[in-house]
């Protein structure tokens with residue numbers, strides 16, 4: 001599967017109850033199970049490459065895992081030194097959170113990943129960890145994987161992060177749980193908060209006040225996690241954009257996390273004119289429900305606040321911006337440059353090749369709404385770039401290459417897309 005030809009779609013109306021499970025929550029569920037005093041139960045775990053790598057890693061760290069294909073049960077007698085190199089594949093979340101978990105574990109560990117992950121910055125976690133006594137290193141003075149970690153005693157800290165990153169925050173919260181005193185972590189804007197919600201649900205003393213989190217180290221192991229992972233709003237959002245650019249269409253996206261730190265892209269699409277409603281159906285660890293999306297003409301917007309709440313959805317949102325009336329602006333989004341690809345460049349290049357006028361800035365871009373035209377776009381190995389331009393194909397037809405990456409987060413993407421249009425894979 002290296003190339004897809006997507007045909008333009010006519011109006012459609014669908015309900016989808018099989019959007020891929022949430023990636024962030026799936027990673028965390030298997031890692032946090034290692035901190036519990038009994039068997040954790042995880043239903044609807046995301047069976048995609050990134051999260052299956054995390055599951056494999058916790059097995060290598062000595063967790064006992066049973067999996068009947070529906071429910072994964074995990075118990076652990078504490079983290080064991082691994083015989084294997086721990087391979088996070090394409091996942092920054094995996095690598096950065098495991099740094100926090102392993103920096104206080106007994107033993108020596110090597111974390112690696114694919115060629116894309118081995119080029120992504122790790123100093124954002126290695127620097128604060130080193131400053132509290134962790135022993136870890138990597139290429140380029142600890143910035144690039146492979147990383148080596150020798151578990152050590154960690155000191156209590158008050159860390160003020162310069163970036164709003166849930167990966168850095170989660171890494172430091174995991175380190176704090178085993179530090180030698182009460183720790184605080186603050187960030188410039190609230191980033192996604194699954195770690196705080198899940199650990200609190202497991203009985204950890206993690207208190208959030210505004211932008212500051214206070215963590216009291218664990219006195220004993222935590223309560224096991226019992227979770228059904230909701231659908232991933234970042235994956236669901238591709239289908240929201242499909243509706244937003246296809247006149248007369250509507251969709252019901254079922255069982256999605258409605259955590260406010262995750263649905264900002266849907267709010268942005270609402271500001272652009274799309275009709276969106278949220279139906280709360282459950283509340284365990286976080287609010288969960290259905291999202292109903294209905295087509296309405298799109299108008300341009302500026303996106304400059306709460307960027308970390310929609311950072312993963314900006315490539316797909318940019319497709320809606322390309323189809324909107326007027327000039328849309330994305331600002332304060334420099335973090336896009338260090339995602340699975342440099343997403344400012346990949347979005348700008350992809351849209352330009354599809355006949356859209358785009359102006360590139362250091363921290364974002366301006367998109368002049370116009371007529372999308374069929375083009376050939378390479379994903380640069382980035383799942384969200386691949387899926388965004390495939391969705392653009394619903395408007396005008398599109399050829400997208402380098403598709404294996406879609407398996408990192410949304411293995412049934414094409415199966416769902418085929419409900420909307422003709423898809424030729426080769």
Ligand code: S3P
Pocket residue numbers: 023024025093164165166167168170191192308311312335
């Ligand atoms: C994630 C946090 C975000 C996001 C990534 C998943 C997480 O990254 O882009 O896809 O699960 O913590 P940053 O925290 O680096 O912004």
